[in-house]
Amino acid sequence: MEGRSKAAAMPSEPVRLISCFASPVVHRAELALRLKGVPYQLIEEDLNNKSELLLTHNPVHKTVPVLLHGDRSIPESLVIVEYADEVFSGQPLLPVDPLARANARFWARFLDEECKKPLWMALWTDGEAQAAAARETKEKLTLLEAQLPEGKRFFGGDAIGFLDIAVGGALAHWMGVFEEMAGVRLLTEEDHPALWRWAREYRADETVRQCLPDRARVLAALAARKDLYVSIAKAMVAHK
Ligand SMILES: N[C@@H](CCC(=O)N[C@@H](CS)C(=O)NCC(=O)O)C(=O)O
Known part of the structure; x- marks a missing residue:
């Protein structure tokens, strides 16, 4: 499709997820990656002592989840789900219609x-x-x-x-x-x-x-x- 990069079968760059335990919004991002069949590394954040990594990659909200795809960072759980749907192949997440x-x-x-x-x-x-x-x-x-x-x-x-x-x-x-x-x-x-x-x-x-x-x-x-x-x-x- 014009104006959209072609979905990659497998990510050529590492996929990491800045996360924390017991978060329903982190679960959204993880599930989207799993449904797409994308291997990822979880980086667990201490929200009482936020890391430089989190503050650098989500300077506006300073919250998890943040998806790191190569050198790109994508904050906000539902934005991550939509990004994963557009960038990675595998089962579609949003409806086509x-x-x-x-x-x-x-x-x-x-x-x-x-x-x-x-x-x-x-x-x-x-x-x-x-x-x-x-x-x-x-x-x-x-x-x-x-x-x-x-x-x-x-x-x-x-x-x-x-x-x-x-x-x-x-x-x-x-x-x-x-x-x-x-x-x-x-x-x-x-x-x-x-x-x-x-x-x-x-x-x-x-x-x-x-x-x-x-x-x-x-x-x-x-x-x-x-x-x-x-x-x-x-x-x-x-x-x-
Ligand atoms: N709207 C955001 C909410 C993110 C959010 O509130 N994450 C919590 C973890 S469940 C967090 O990082 N809290 C730390 C803080 O607010 O300082 C999303 O959907 O990603």
């Missing part, structure tokens, strides 16, 4: 920009603020659930695609861990049967399993940050 691509991007953005805050408040506040946030979270999950194509296993159809990658880690794995820590149920089989079934399929997928961190270890890592999560949620209530 422009409208379906636009929809996949819309709903991925919906999760990041419109679901995170109510979800966080539903987990880590209490009283009326918590109840209202739980209602809002469930309504948003219902909207997302309606995007699952009838009779298909994944948002992407019969194979995991861009939207599955965007929502998969957060909803299918991390959500249950957070719910357990907070003692709150937000995604249930009763309220969201299709999303529940999708989450089970996602976790069972062989490629997903290769890069989904162990649940007990995730729980242990996140439990240590519970006070921080509660204080972030309190600040959200104050600025509402």
Whole structure:
């Protein structure tokens, strides 16, 4: 295609991923590379003591994941997923049809920009603020659930695609861990049967399993940050 470099069968330059343990956004980037069949090296970052490598390659946000492809750096998990889709061959991640691509991007953005805050408040506040946030979270999950194509296993159809990658880690794995820590149920089989079934399929997928961190270890890592999560949620209530 004109204006686009041809997808490489295998990367001719090293692919590295600046990462950290127990991050749903790092999981997005790893899964995209694995689905593409791209070998990569994980560089684990200490987020309490950020390395020169991270600060140099993501000077704006200073967050992980950052993809290093040869001497190029690509920050932001969903930008990485799209980059991997364009640069590496292997199974396509975004749909081919422009409208379906636009929809996949819309709903991925919906999760990041419109679901995170109510979800966080539903987990880590209490009283009326918590109840209202739980209602809002469930309504948003219902909207997302309606995007699952009838009779298909994944948002992407019969194979995991861009939207599955965007929502998969957060909803299918991390959500249950957070719910357990907070003692709150937000995604249930009763309220969201299709999303529940999708989450089970996602976790069972062989490629997903290769890069989904162990649940007990995730729980242990996140439990240590519970006070921080509660204080972030309190600040959200104050600025509402
Ligand atoms: N929108 C970013 C979010 C990245 C993000 O917040 N990463 C966390 C790890 S889960 C991080 O690096 N936190 C360190 C910090 O905020 O200083 C993405 O999708 O890549």
